[in-house]
Amino acid sequence: MAMHAAMTTTLLPLALLLVSVVIMSGASASSPSSPSSLRFHYIDPRNFTMAAATLFSSSSSSSRPDGRPSLALLHRDAVSGRTYPSTRHAMLGLAARDGARVEYLQRRLSPTTMTTEVGSEVVSGISEGSGEYFVRVGVGSPPTEQYLVVDSGSDVIWIQCRPCAECxxxxxxxxxxxxxASFTAVPCDSGVCRTLPGGSSGCADSGACRYQVSYGDGSYTQGVLAMETLTFGDSTPVQGVAIGCGHRNRGLFVGAAGLLGLGWGPMSLVGQLGGAAGGAFSYCLASRGADAGAGSLVFGRDDAMPVGAVWVPLLRNAQQPSFYYVGLTGLGVGGERLPLQDGLFDLTEDGGGGVVMDTGTAVTRLPPDxxxxxxxxxxxxxxxxLPRAPGVSLLDTCYDLSGYASVRVPTVALYFGRDGAALTLPARNLLVEMGGGVYCLAFAASASGLSILGNIQQQGIQITVDSANGYVGFGPSTC
Known part of the structure; x- marks a missing residue:
């Protein structure tokens, strides 16, 4: 803890007022299957050193030299292989999924409508499906590999199972x-069953523990809880993990067999690993696009804590303890801190407001002011x-860069905690391509007091979550 405390005031070097954005010639700005054609070059390259991306195959997972299990973290486009008529079509689909996810979070995290995952209301879904990032995990003995959606705001781990009444x-x-050989149903009167968020939904005729999880986009899973063995690549299998075996499931999870919950609760994989993972994991989110490389998900604490990272305290919402909140205290643009009302991002005693980190939300949401x-x-x-362009969906600050070889945009900084530790975002985490040379600022206003740090702002930054000690680290390296 002392090491973490010493790092809370460590700052990433602040970028200069403007960064240079270069559009590479010969790239198709509207290619739906390629990542954004923007390439970012900083006036002072010491501020952000762009490390070469490490590419993984879709089934890649391994054990690191330090023995910690590591998984390739894939964006949904890389898993589905889906192509779109244009970049705009792809981004409109993203906006639709994003809107459903945010509505779910706002409803679930509102003090007036607090609900749990288990037994919560199933609402009308959307056709685009659920989940933005996926991993490949071996389930059972012998292990059978399955794609699972990664969700940092969920606790229950589940997969679709035979026999399936609805899949x-x-x-x-x-x-x-x-x-x-390792599958064992959990009795409904067991302590594990009572640990389910919101309590067990009852007993099956066989006496097994039944569970039900519903999501805001209309997806849900129902089945029995079981103890099973999970294998991460060539790592040592992890025995006795409580997972849901879903016999009734609805949702378009882009080919995934289920969901891997990484929330702060006891039923998530991190919570169940306990001392084996030290209550910690780190991840780097891959960029969007079907031909983008993979990111990574690593379980356990690195003995050599990264020096130079921005370490900020995690905050826990007593009303919804599964989510990871961070103490955002301010924003900056172009090296200047914005004059904002004190307490605008505070988490209230009744569980309202605050800033939650979420891998399932794309665009960062902020209070309207x-x-x-x-x-x-x-x-x-x-x-x-720069010439302005009409807004696209929820993004209202857009520019037509189709006629430019390079442009300059201001930096955006996030300030955390009392000491004002600053994370300055790379330009690639600020603007997203909407097609036809139009780029939009990837922030939006929240319909409530809740703020959400979305995955566009997290992409390419090594993020370490240490729930045991109550800290999250950003950087210092990119990935």
Whole structure:
């Protein structure tokens, strides 16, 4: 803990007022299957050193030299292989999924409508499906590999199982518990069953513990809870992990067999690993696009804590303890801190407000006053140098860069804690391509007091979550 405390005031070097954005010639700005054609070059390259991306195959997972299990973390486009008529079509689909996810979080984390995952209301879904990032995990003995959606805001781990009364289509064969020597149903009167968020939904006729998990986009899973063995690549199998074996499941999870919950609760994988993982994991989110490389998900604490990272305290919402909140205290644009009302990002005693980190949300949401100040400062710094473009979906600050070889945009900084530790975001985490040379600021106003740090702002930054000691680290390296 002392090491963490010493690092809370460590700052990433602040980037200069403006960064240079270069559009590579010969790249198709509207190619739906390629990542953004923007390439970012900083005036002072010492501020952000862009490490070469490490590419993994879709089934890649391994054990690191230090013995910690590591998984390739894949964006949904890389898993589904889906192509879109245009970049705009792809981004409109993302916006639709994003809206459903945010509505779910706002409803679940609102003090007036607090609900748990288990037994919560199933609402109308959307056709685009669920989940933004996936991993490949071996389930059972012998292990059968399955794609699982990664969700930092969920606790229950579950997969679709045979026999299946209602199942959606997945990429791999359905898991057959009868073929696994390590599958053991959990009795409904056991302590594990009572640990389910919100309590168990009851007992099956066999006496096994039943569970039900519902998500805000209309997806849900129902089945029995079981103890099973999970294998991460060539790492040592982890025995006795409580997972849901879903016999009734609805949702388009882009071919995934289920979900890997990484929340702060006791039923998540991190919570169940306990001392084996030290209550810690780190991840790096891959960029969007079907041909983008993979990110990584590593369980356990690195003995050599990264020096130079921005370490900030994690905050826990007593009303919804599964989510990871961070103590955001301010915003900056172009090296200048914005004059915002004190307490604008505070987590209240009744569980309202606050800033939650979420891998399932793409665009960062801010309270309306904070977003307006950020948007206006960003646009004011650019001035009339760049032509504006009409807003696209929820993104209202857009520019037509189709005729430019390079442009300059202001930096955006996030300030945390009392000491004001600052994380300055790379330009690639600020602007997203909407097609036709149009780029939009990837922030939006929240419909409530809740703020969400989305995955566009997290992409390419090594993030370490140490729930045992109550800290999260950003950087210092990119990935």
């Amino acid at each position: 959606y289509q997945q990429a791999d064969p359905l898991f057959d518990p009868a073929a696994s 904070a977003y307006a100040a950020l948007r206006d400062a960003f646009a004011s710094t650019i001035g009339g140098d």
